[in-house]
Amino acid sequence: MLSFKSYIKPKNIKEAYDLLQNNNAEIIGGATFLRLSNRKVDLAIDLIDAGLDYIKDTEENVEIGSMVTISEFEENPILSNLFNGYLKNVAETILSFQMRNIITIGGTLYPKYGFSDLITALLVLNTDIYLYHSGKISLEEYLKTKVHKDILEKIVIKKEKLKATFHYIRNSEYDFSILNVAVSKGKKVKIAVGARPGVATLAYKAMEYLNKNGLNENNIKEAAKIAAEEIVFADDIKTSKEYRKVVCEALVRRALLEVM
Amino acid sequence: MKIKVIINGEKKVLDIEPHEILLDVLRRYGYYSVRRGCDTGMCGICTVLFDGKPVPSCSVFAARADGHEITTLEGLPEAKEFAELLAEEGADQCGYCSPGLIVNTVYLKKLKIKKMDEAKIKLIGNLCRCTGYEGQHRAIAKFLGVEK
Ligand SMILES: Cc1cc2nc3c(=O)[nH]c(=O)nc-3n(C[C@H](O)[C@H](O)[C@H](O)COP(=O)(O)OP(=O)(O)OC[C@H]3O[C@@H](n4cnc5c(N)ncnc54)[C@H](O)[C@@H]3O)c2cc1C
Ligand code: FES
Ligand code: FES
Numbered sequence: 001m002l003s004f005k006s007y008i009k010p011k012n013i014k015e016a017y018d019l020l021q022n023n024n025a026e027i028i029g030g031a032t033f034l035r036l037s038n039r040k041v042d043l044a045i046d047l048i049d050a051g052l053d054y055i056k057d058t059e060e061n062v063e064i065g066s067m068v069t070i071s072e073f074e075e076n077p078i079l080s081n082l083f084n085g086y087l088k089n090v091a092e093t094i095l096s097f098q099m100r101n102i103i104t105i106g107g108t109l110y111p112k113y114g115f116s117d118l119i120t121a122l123l124v125l126n127t128d129i130y131l132y133h134s135g136k137i138s139l140e141e142y143l144k145t146k147v148h149k150d151i152l153e154k155i156v157i158k159k160e161k162l163k164a165t166f167h168y169i170r171n172s173e174y175d176f177s178i179l180n181v182a183v184s185k186g187k188k189v190k191i192a193v194g195a196r197p198g199v200a201t202l203a204y205k206a207m208e209y210l211n212k213n214g215l216n217e218n219n220i221k222e223a224a225k226i227a228a229e230e231i232v233f234a235d236d237i238k239t240s241k242e243y244r245k246v247v248c249e250a251l252v253r254r255a256l257l258e259v260m
Numbered sequence: 261m262k263i264k265v266i267i268n269g270e271k272k273v274l275d276i277e278p279h280e281i282l283l284d285v286l287r288r289y290g291y292y293s294v295r296r297g298c299d300t301g302m303c304g305i306c307t308v309l310f311d312g313k314p315v316p317s318c319s320v321f322a323a324r325a326d327g328h329e330i331t332t333l334e335g336l337p338e339a340k341e342f343a344e345l346l347a348e349e350g351a352d353q354c355g356y357c358s359p360g361l362i363v364n365t366v367y368l369k370k371l372k373i374k375k376m377d378e379a380k381i382k383l384i385g386n387l388c389r390c391t392g393y394e395g396q397h398r399a400i401a402k403f404l405g406v407e408k
Contacts, residue, residue, distance in 0.1 A: 007261065007278040007323035032301055032319050035281075044278065046324055071313075074381075096385020098316045098364065099301045173384070174302070 002037050004044040013052065016045050017132050017151050027151060029107025030069065032099060047106070052153065055079060060159055066106025066152045070118065071097060082157070083125070083184075086164040090121040090182075093173065106152040112143055112199045115176040119143070120194030121166050123202060124184035126158035143199055162186030163259040167251040168195070171238070178239050179247045183255035189215060191227055191256070193248055197236045203227035206252065215260050224253035263326035267291070268335025276322045282308070283317040286332060293333035293359040297387070304386035307360035308332050314364045316385075333359040338366045342403045349402075351395030361386045365400055376406050 010016040019025055025043035028034060052067035057078045064072075064079070073079045073091035080088040094100060094117050108118050109129060119139075127139040132151040139155075164184040168177040180194035189210045194200030206227035213219050228249035233241035263274050267289075276285050283306045286294045294317055297305035301319040308317045309331035333339050339362050346352040346362075364386055365379075373379050379400060388396060401408035 002279060004278040007321065009324070009326065028321070028324070030319075031321055031324075035319060035321070036300065044321070044323070046321070048324055049327070092381050095301070096304060096316075097382040098304055098307050098314045098385050099319070101310075101313045101315050102319060 002035055003040050005042045007044040007046065009046045009049045011049060011051070013047075013050055013132050013151055013153055016047060016050055019043060019045050020149055020151065027106075027110075029067065029104035029110075030102040031107075032103050033107065033111070033113070047104075047151075052106070054154075062157045062159065063154050064105055064157070065154050066104060066110075068105050069101055070094060070103045070105065070108065071100035074100070082159075083162065083164050086166065087118075087121060090117055090166045093117065093168070095174070105155060109139070109142075109155065110147075110152045114197045114199045115195050116200070117166070117168065117177060117180055117194070120180040120182045120192050120200040121164075122155070122157070123192035123194075123200050124164055124182045124190040125162075126160060128156045128158075130154045130156065140202060143201070160186050165255050165258045167255045169247050169251065176238070179244050179251060181248065181251040181255050183252070183259055185215065185259040189256070189259075191223075191252060193227065193231045193252070196231060196233050196244060196248075197238070198232065198234065201231065203231055203252070205230045210256075215256065217257070217260075220253055220256040220260065223256060224249045227252045261323065263323060265325045265327075266329040268331055274322070278321075278323055280322045281318060282320040282322045282325060282330070285322040286317060286330070291332045291334060295356060295359060297356075297360075302385070302387070303357075303360075304364065304383075305357055305360040307363045307386070309363060309367060312367075314367050331363075333363055336363065336366050338369065339363075342366060342399065345399040345402050346396065349395040349399040351391050351399050353390035357386060357388045357390075361388070361396065365403060369404055373404055374406060376401055376404075376408055379404060379406065 023043045026041045028046040052065040054065040056063040070091045073087045129142045130153045132153050162184045167181045177195040182192045184190045191203040206223040210223045228245050233244040295305050297303035299318050301316045306317040
């Protein structure tokens, strides 16, 4: 069980950040994952009233505050229409509607969970993370960077003309993915593989091969092989690394054919 | 600690522990329609409206509700009409899952959902171990006024 000595709901992010530095404290986003842990924490810092639940649509970008819940990808017209409903389709397969109504963007991206569907999906878009203390960093870099006691303030997604698709394999619709693959095609092709079970990563060699040689059926077959070779997989309770490798090749091929 | 919450339209001051879960607090204060199933956010049985949106009360800290609004099945006048449809369609067997399903479906009616497939995406988190869902889907389609 997770227990707190006190529970505070700061009115802004500065207050939350200051509290986080001085205490054995934990930020609360949606609390969905946190509450399954077994720990004693002095101070719970709930961001619900900190003014971080905004969605701003500008000509070039969409800004999403960290306390926006992932059901907004299906309910909010700005988010649900982005990239032809690409993010809506991904979000709608995550857990249940009730859970999506409390799971936050901040709680999804900050901890870099390997199983995260949205991290894989956002990695093939031009996504920046804004941390209160450390500032702006691309999602790609963020996933490789160690961050300590910071607060995710917002994410910014660049609006671009691109085609994107997300493929996964699960034992049941409701389960964590055994493997996630996202692909986008704008000026260049991007391929991300998640639930390896490690956190999502781009398939750099496969992307380079396609961006050099072009997108056609033969090159797609080859790129899918390259992706399956370059990505590092591991065993876990769900399946083996060998199985993930085979699935990766198939999903990358299917996803690329879809955006061709 | 004390929290001020509006529950089913009434202002309440509740005495809670900082780490108490909303589900437990609601039951302690007599809102017995709110029931525990999986306790991990997977079954939907504990669904209540938080500021008007369906959430699993087993996964929300009660302290979060301070200054916010909670609606349980007891506070939804439309619940009776849907409960009767569930009974008519044989979709209320042990009935344990019904309160959560009703709260979520009443919310969907406000969204003016037009297709059953859309409704199903939003109801996937309301598990039922008795009915096999067919009867529930007939009742839901009637209540929402959509084709099954
Ligand atoms: C039973 C179950 C099944 C799940 N299945 C899936 C699945 O299939 N696919 C999937 O993608 N996800 C799945 N999830 C994960 C779900 O998406 C996570 O619960 C979610 O990502 C956590 O979001 P949250 O807002 O509840 O974060 P919390 O639980 O509140 O926080 C998670 C961590 O992030 C920190 N944190 C939160 N917000 C911030 C912030 N703004 N800045 C800094 N730190 C912050 C917290 O301190 C904590 O350490 C599942 C979760 C559960 C409980
Ligand atoms: S008891 Fe809350 S979702 Fe199952
Ligand atoms: S009627 Fe028994 S669980 Fe649904």
